[in-house]
Amino acid sequence: MRLSVMQPYFLPYLGYFDLIDKSDLFIAFDTAQYMRQGWVNRNKIETGYIRVPVKKHQNRVAIKDVEISDCDWRTDLFNKLKVYRKSPVYDKIINFLERCLEPEFETIGELNIHVLKEVCELLGITTPIVAYSKMSLNLGTVKSPDEWALRISEALGATTYLNLPGGKEFFDKSKWKDIELRFLDTKPGLSIIHDLMENRSELCEYFS
Numbered sequence: 001m002r003l004s005v006m007q008p009y010f011l012p013y014l015g016y017f018d019l020i021d022k023s024d025l026f027i028a029f030d031t032a033q034y035m036r037q038g039w040v041n042r043n044k045i046e047t048g049y050i051r052v053p054v055k056k057h058q059n060r061v062a063i064k065d066v067e068i069s070d071c072d073w074r075t076d077l078f079n080k081l082k083v084y085r086k087s088p089v090y091d092k093i094i095n096f097l098e099r100c101l102e103p104e105f106e107t108i109g110e111l112n113i114h115v116l117k118e119v120c121e122l123l124g125i126t127t128p129i130v131a132y133s134k135m136s137l138n139l140g141t142v143k144s145p146d147e148w149a150l151r152i153s154e155a156l157g158a159t160t161y162l163n164l165p166g167g168k169e170f171f172d173k174s175k176w177k178d179i180e181l182r183f184l185d186t187k188p189g190l191s192i193i194h195d196l197m198e199n200r201s202e203l204c205e206y207f208s
Helices: 014-021 073-084 090-101 108-123 147-156 192-197
Strands: 002-006 025-028 042-045 048-051 129-131 160-163 180-183
Touching: 002 014, 002 147, 014 108, 014 192, 025 108, 042 073, 042 192, 048 073, 073 090, 073 192, 090 108, 090 192, 108 129, 147 160
Parallel strands: 002 025, 002 160, 025 129, 160 180
Antiparallel strands: 042 048
16 A cells, blocks of 8 residues: 655645555644644745634644634635636636635644545545544554654555655655655645646646
8 A cells, every 4th residue: 555644735736636646545644733834824826825824822733723713814815816817717716716615614634634635536636535633543652753654654554655755854764664665756836726727737627
């Protein structure tokens, strides 16, 4: 089994979805600590950032426990997406996003996992996405941050662990003796929304 484990980001770049597509199971690691100025509640488009504001919270809070602010963040987000209004698929993508972001979620973790599943369906990606907080795995002792993925892989009997190239320096490869550690050859980019608005028809059949 090919496994990948990533924090649930908000509308991440294309490579993130390529990782999901190449995996047999994708675990949204929503128990990881929320990092300010990261990619959990924001992402980058052509002209800046789109974001979901979150409520003030204490330090060292898990992603699954970070609450979404009560403000009208959707209006601001869609106003920023008007930069793509000349796209021939603008209305289709906006309609998709409106439906995707319509449900009310209490936490950013819940919202992001929902959005990831919706975008995967749009792209024709069928890999199961499971929130780590909903699993009951016996991982034994995790001595360092880079061992979470290893212990999860061992607990699930994975033969291959897939990761994005940015994680190459994070992992101690000497620990991965019985599981293949593989990094995808992909480059960071703008939010998947940018690729969709660019009418990249090879991404999915949505444009047909």
